[in-house]
Amino acid sequence: MKSSSAPRPLRIHYSEAFCLPSGPETVTKSRLVAQAVRRHLPSVEIVAPAPATKEELLAVHEASYLEKVFGADGGSTALGEWSEPLLASILATTGGVRDAVDEALRSGRSGSLSSGLHHAGRSYGTGYCTLNGLALAVVRALERVPSVGVLDLDAHCGGGTADILAQDPRVRLVDVSVSSFDQWTPSDPRRHHLRIVKRPDQYLEAVDEALGRLEGVSFLIYNAGMDAHGEAGGLEGVDTAIIRERERRVVAWAESRHVPVIFALAGGYRWAGLTLEQVADLHLETVKAFAA
Ligand SMILES: [Zn+2]
Structure with missing residues (x-):
């Protein structure tokens, strides 16, 4: 399980089913x-x-919601009108996180x-999130x-992850955001941490603080949103250099x-004017850090 001696190249999960036209x-x-x-x-x-x-999703979602x-x-999704391809995308992306767990354990x-x-909770979807693949991975x-x-x-x-997992004493929830959307209330100071950063010069310090709150966990699931970047929908002043350093620190910590x-x-997102290619290039920073 020692990542420092990982003998084989990084293996990640994706299929054409993830995407719609x-x-x-x-x-x-x-x-x-x-x-x-590639x-x-x-x-x-x-x-x-x-x-x-x-069947496996019953561990994290209500049966009536899953129906x-x-x-x-x-049909119901947090991504617009229900369709078979959209359901297939949601199930594939959710399964990808679960399969990543198995690979990381190897x-x-x-x-x-x-x-x-x-953002997906036990009995609801919101904010483009229909199923909580992070919770399934946990x-x-x-x-x-x-x-x-x-x-x-x-x-x-x-907030969706907290809705599903906050009560589980085996789970540590550590959240650094730049927006209050889907804010949740930490109820156990030993296991819950939420900080909303308002100044870009405090962002990396908040990441370090967050990592400090994870000390002792035996597995880490990282939701590596790029929307914290000022040009991808987030906090003005959080730039690519800061994001790159964020990814480096997370991987180095683990x-x-x-x-x-x-x-x-x-x-x-393209909210602040980026192209979809530029958004993808930001996400590549995460894969680079994991592949390093
Ligand atoms: Zn977001």
């Missing part, structure tokens, strides 16, 4: 990230995950080009390790402690 970044950008990985990081293996199943997500009553590091996860990891940390550095708070770690892409 059009729609929000959540269902369109990962194809471009995969292309960028172009710039040819040693990284990209493998197709097994889609999430209704709707799977198409009952006309090799030390993995990830999935998944987004649209952390459940998967807890089958093999005693404790799991979720580090959520997406621009927005991970590496130095021999904690298996996985990433998910999470947010990253």
Whole structure:
């Protein structure tokens, strides 16, 4: 399980099912990230995950909600009108995070080009998030390790993850945001940490503080949102150099402690004028740090 001795190249999860021909970044950008990985990081293996199943999702979502997500009553998603391809995308991206857990338990590091996860609660979807693949990944990891940390550095708070997992004493929830959207209330100071950063010069210090709150976890799930970047929808002044350093610090933290770690892409948008290719290039920073 020692990541420092990982003998094989980084293996991450993605399939064509993740993407639709059009729609929000959540269902369109990962194809471009995969292309960028193949172009710039040819040693990284990209493998197709097994889609999430209704049965395993019962560990993190209400049965009645899952029925709707799977198409009952006309279907329900947080990404617009229900369709078979959209459901397939949601199940593939959710399964990618779960498969990343298995790979990281073998090799030390993995990830999935998944987004649209952390706002989904036990019985609802919101903010482009229909199913909470982070929570599913936590459940998967807890089958093999005693404790799991979720580090959520997406621009927005991970209220859905907290809705599902806040009461589990084996789970540490650590969240640094630059927006109060989906804010949640930490109820256990030993296991919960939420900080909303308002100044770019405090961002990396807040990341260090967050990492300090993860000390002792035996597995780390990193929601690596790029929407904290000022040009990708986040906090003005948080630039690519800061994001690159953020990714380096997260990986170095896990590496130095021999904690298996996985990433998910999470947010990253064209709201401030970036092209989808530029958004994908930001996400490539996460894969680069994990591949280093
Ligand atoms: Zn976000």
